[in-house]
Amino acid sequence: MTSGIGERVLRKEDARHLRGTAQFVGDIKIAGCWEAAFVRSPLAHARIRGIEKPDGLESRVFVAADMPDVLPIRAESSLPSYKQSDYPALAKDKVRYVGECIAICIAPTRAEAEDIAESVRVDLEPLPPVASIDTALEKNPPLLHEEWGDNLFLTTEFNSDLSEAKKNAAVVIEREYNTARQCMNPMEGKGVLAHWDTKYDQLVVYTSTQVPHLIRTGISQSLQLDQADVRVVAPDVGGGFGYKCVLQPEELSVAWTARHCNRPIRWTEDRREHLTAGANTREHRYKLKAYADKNGRLLGVDADIWVDIGAYSVWPFTACLEAAQAGGNLPGPYDLGAYSCRTYSVATNKPAFTPYRGVARPGVCFAMELTIDAIARAVGKDPLEIRRLNLVQAEAMPYTNITGKFYDTGDYPSAAVQAADMIGFDTFRKRKEEAARDGRFIGLGLSSFTEQSAHGTKVFAAWGLPLVPGYEQAMVKLTPSGSIEVKSGNHSFGQGLETTLAQVACDWLKVDIDRVKIVMGDTGLTPYSTGAYASRGMVMAGGAVSKASEELVRRLRIHGAHLLQCDPEKTEIKDGRVVHGQASVSFAEIADAWYLHPDRLPDTVNTAGLEVTEGYKPDIDTGVFTYATHAAIVEVDPDTGRVEILDYVIFEDCGRRVNPMILDGQSYGGAAQGIGTALFEETLYDSGGQPLTSTLADYVLPGPSELPSFRLGHSESPSPYTRHGIKGVGEGAAIAPSGAIVNAINDALAPLGAELTQIPATPHRVLEAIFEAKEQNRAGASA
């Protein structure tokens, strides 16, 4: 039995997770390990006047002044107008957000370390805080980075001629949209354990990361160590979502302290640290004008986009990525003739913005999809018809859109139609009228998007990032016992990559998946990879494993043919054997010959052996595009403002599905997070920049009872540019829910004249929208 590409193979990693035997940073036991706690800033913006270590505990507390050899995190970008921010491991002169690290304290247990942290006295001189985009952009605002002269990391501009669109527009839709700041909330927060290995004279850092090889580079740069002196290991990682794809200040402090004290040191992030210092994503504002003709054909879009970046630029993705992605992706799956967009990456006294599953697109999709529905209402047509009219048509593929994105394959309108069919779009109007007769408010919403995945060298080089991904490498080896070992520098933290990479190897090698061991995430054991982000794991690591497997197959056939005394060209691979007619030889026998009995092989044998490392990149660097339409039916209780999702359909196409079951899981998980964005999750601040949502009692995450039973549909339009036609899919399902759900809410509330343009659509916001609509109706009636 083999388990190649396309099979619903059970996940290899699940046994240890279900039995609770996985090894997260918190599970690792190293003799003599102490625990760390951080002193964090209680203020959003302040000057540090002094730090006093508790008497007698001076050797247990370290501050910036103790680590002059640690360079700040410095994420450069070559984009014009970009301003660089130094992001220190421990704050030196100023603190710039609540939760910023000021000192690291160590003790045998975490509780004792927290006791010490409490007794460190930090003398802070409060500075006026910048708690919002509005404050940041006031005239003469308080400045986060004084040398800048303003609070803008970056502004970008994209211009095309809108004059025709304006002239021919029958309708103009003008809206402001806002999306909340969020925390990513992986089940496992950050975690780091570092120690100095005297045998290799090497710093070993176990860290909960998506990108071990990048972290190795980052740590060695900041700590000024040669990269050979740093080994980074990502053990089991309990979710990443982007939160763990950047260099963390805590990684630097823990690594430095372990080295300085010559003692293993561990720190694990707790939920409160996460909900305050980790509130680092999603906050956008859009001011958008859309021009359409009387049929609802989109003629042009003019947009301003603000992103609340927070205090610092993260390495290596910088403060630029989010806004660049927002501006570049706003046109989305639509055929748009004219587009202008200005983006502003705004510095505020909040944690440093980090890309989260979907990167910018959940906001972009929300803005665009609400606009599409507003156009539909304005021209009196249904939202499906408007999407069919405006989505890039199948005949136009491959299609280069107005911002230069190259859409490789697909039938976008068909996905919209199929999602609509699955959810009963045609009969919904009747259903809605019936519900209305019972005094119930139900609505249907659609949301379409494309997801650029596995975008590579050219795209990242164009953003001028400090680190540009190139060839992804993987190693595939036949072990002496005839099993297969695959090594990848990428990492799996819930996506099931351990299983799907094995499936790719199985596809070539025709062995049972239990005979394939996957080793990942350890810079000491695996070839270089920039890691898991941008929905690239399956495309890139899968492609590399495929290429290395192919080469291993070639070599196995040569060795096998020798043992079978036949022509390699005449052999084939079947069930873990090299076969020639009736004769065959098992991989175990081939391995035995190569490793243990080389006397059985001729002198002319291929000396490269049975261990293959290959590098891989798709034929195009600009990414391959997954796409989908989500459809939701909701019921809104107009007296409580509560939204219940009655039905939820996802129709998606990610090219060839390596493991359809794992893909379903990715869709469920992504959509669950998207529903959190749409209805629940929001980090609130007061005007002083104090986070008000520092426990899970205040920061509301959806639970099982808030989630619908998702119904999924698929088509497969393989990419011609990648191995096996694979496209990335990890982020996709998190993108569309806000559009689908808020469009459905607005459809439900249309009879009341209420419209929401801000997420999450909390009961409070729903009720306020209804109250406002009532007031306007009243004003309208009396006028």
Next chain:
Amino acid sequence: MKPVGFTHSFPDTGTDAAAALKAADTKIISGGQSLGPMLNLRLARPASLVDIGAIAAFKDIRIEKDTLIIGAAVTHARIEDGDSPVPLPAMMRSVAHNIAYRAVRNRGTIGGSLAHADPAADWVTTMTAIGAELTLVNAAGERRQMAMGSFMHGAYRTALNADEIIESVSVPVGRGDAHWGYYKVCRKVGEFADAIGAAVFDPTRRYARIVVGATGGAPLILDELAVETARSAMLPKDGRIEEILARELPDADRVKRHLLATATRRALEKVLAK
């Protein structure tokens, strides 16, 4: 986050537990479901914790004459399951079922919830509506009875003296079985309430009470509305509840008031439907 270090003791009787409170920085711990998070956040920093979980009498449920007596350390889960030698009011079982989720209900206790006096919690409103009486015991072993309606003074403030603890809660037998309504508005299943409406009618004892909970302070008893509604057996006219709430809670914003009115109306729909 880890709590500040503390000692943890397990007295055998309520009097001993109350007596232990005489030491400085000492706190009772029952299920630990409210105190635990506060310890972990270091918002509560007691030097010692006195655990009432081992006191057998505090876990007792019994009927004496016409009164159902529930020990303070009885868990939400036992009430939900009806895990008791005597029947428990349907209203209490239903309310218990919707507190938090099962893991919290397995540990959280009715006495802990009442003593904690979170305005958004379920028991403070429910037990006010049902007309419960609390039995409090002090360090000297003296007991006093107090109506739930007078026990809670405001958010996290109660009538408990410094050396006094809740021993049990009493409810007239049969009340909360037939004529009751309870409606909790919350963000998601098992969350603390944004608004609660509770109504209990006990015609044989000529008892009618309507209570609004999660107001930010102690539960609000709407006697006037209770009398009107019990007499007419009809839902109040549109706007009537809002009018009363506007008078009683002038500082609440319009959304909050609307939610409270909705919860109250829905509780009344239930009590009248029965």
